[in-house]
Amino acid sequence: MSQIPSTHRALVINADHSGWEVKEQPIPAYDDLLVKVHAIGLNPTDWKHCHYKQIPPGSSTGSDFAGVVVAARGGTQYKVGDRVAGFTRGGFLQRDNGAFAEYIAAQTPIVWAIPDGTTFEQAAAVGGIPADTAAQALYTRLDIPRPWDPARATAIKAGDPILIWSGASSVSHYAIQLAKLAGLKVYTTASPHHTHLEALGADVVLDYNGADVQESVGQKIRALSGGEIKVALDGFSHAESIELVAQALSAQGGTIVSIPDDFGTKHPNVEVVSNVVYDVLEEKHAVDRADIADWHKVLPGLLASKKVRAHSIDHQQGGLEAIPVGLLRLQEGTVSGQRIVYMISE
Numbered sequence: 001m002s003q004i005p006s007t008h009r010a011l012v013i014n015a016d017h018s019g020w021e022v023k024e025q026p027i028p029a030y031d032d033l034l035v036k037v038h039a040i041g042l043n044p045t046d047w048k049h050c051h052y053k054q055i056p057p058g059s060s061t062g063s064d065f066a067g068v069v070v071a072a073r074g075g076t077q078y079k080v081g082d083r084v085a086g087f088t089r090g091g092f093l094q095r096d097n098g099a100f101a102e103y104i105a106a107q108t109p110i111v112w113a114i115p116d117g118t119t120f121e122q123a124a125a126v127g128g129i130p131a132d133t134a135a136q137a138l139y140t141r142l143d144i145p146r147p148w149d150p151a152r153a154t155a156i157k158a159g160d161p162i163l164i165w166s167g168a169s170s171v172s173h174y175a176i177q178l179a180k181l182a183g184l185k186v187y188t189t190a191s192p193h194h195t196h197l198e199a200l201g202a203d204v205v206l207d208y209n210g211a212d213v214q215e216s217v218g219q220k221i222r223a224l225s226g227g228e229i230k231v232a233l234d235g236f237s238h239a240e241s242i243e244l245v246a247q248a249l250s251a252q253g254g255t256i257v258s259i260p261d262d263f264g265t266k267h268p269n270v271e272v273v274s275n276v277v278y279d280v281l282e283e284k285h286a287v288d289r290a291d292i293a294d295w296h297k298v299l300p301g302l303l304a305s306k307k308v309r310a311h312s313i314d315h316q317q318g319g320l321e322a323i324p325v326g327l328l329r330l331q332e333g334t335v336s337g338q339r340i341v342y343m344i345s346e
Contacts, residue, residue: 010101028097030105034071039124042340047327059091062100064128066120086111087128112296115304122310125339133277134174145182158183163232172235218247230254311339
């Protein structure tokens with residue numbers, strides 16, 4: 001392993017918050033893992049952190065990464081040379097630490113070992129944010145059967161129905177697969193061209209395009225399910241979609257997990273629970289961190305056995321300097337059913 005440099009290149013917020021620029025800066029401080037970044041995946045939160053001025057100018061950016069451990073301190077389970085993937089919240093926990101960089105400081109519970117046969121680009125597409133959000137929403141919030149503890153009594157059991165709204169979203173891509181692994185009957189919604197959702201495990205896929213369908217899709221799902229759906233994950237998570245999901249739930253009500261905003265609903269007996277994956281980065285969220293740590297122990301095996309499949313990847317070139325182009329595409333809403341991934345280092 002080559003010597004760790006004292007500085008590296010990172011994509012940071014520019015002075016007037018109008019975008020990003022690449023700057024040379026010191027290697028971020030780390031007390032657990034330091035990872036050389038090989039690939040990164042883009043998320044909507046990445047452009048929002050800049051656009052809504054959530055972090056100050058000069059802050060590092062980026063969430064999802066895949067790379068190689070170059071330094072490990074303390075009693076960590078990883079060693080130098082291990083291939084790992086995970087996420088952070090660029091510029092929040094450490095102003096000078098983010099995924100869109102040549103090196104990143106990472107936390108052991110929030111990374112997972114990349115199995116043989118999975119490329120850096122595939123690992124960056126898994127994340128991180130999409131797969132971990134799905135795991136947190138389904139396991140921690142809705143309490144479905146967990147692959148690492150199949151004997152555990154859970155609120156939701158094999159055979160129960162679940163609605164995963166907006167099946168083509170990055171989070172829903174993994175949520176459909178995890179729900180199917182748990183033995184649930186999976187209902188989802190998507191545009192007609194997303195024909196791959198049944199292959200992921202969706203039992204029923206409804207088209208939510210068109211004004212007439214938009215007005216009645218919730219009722220259609222309720223009718224198709226016999227009014228038995230009591231839990232749902234809204235992969236789109238806007239006020240309008242929350243209302244449509246609520247229409248699909250049983251007459252007795254149920255629980256909707258939204259990502260991440262906390263929406264109310266006019267429907268009685270329907271609880272909307274906000275899910276923020278960044279919570280697992282902080283030790284005060286002990287239950288979330290414990291579930292994610294256990295999830296990360298089984299994720300490599302699920303990928304290796306093809307029981308969980310990574311996203312279709314939109315491969316992009318140009319390294320750090322080109323990332324703002326991909327972020328603009330996300331902001332414009334022109335990306336669907338794919339993860340934009342950039343190689344940072346070969």
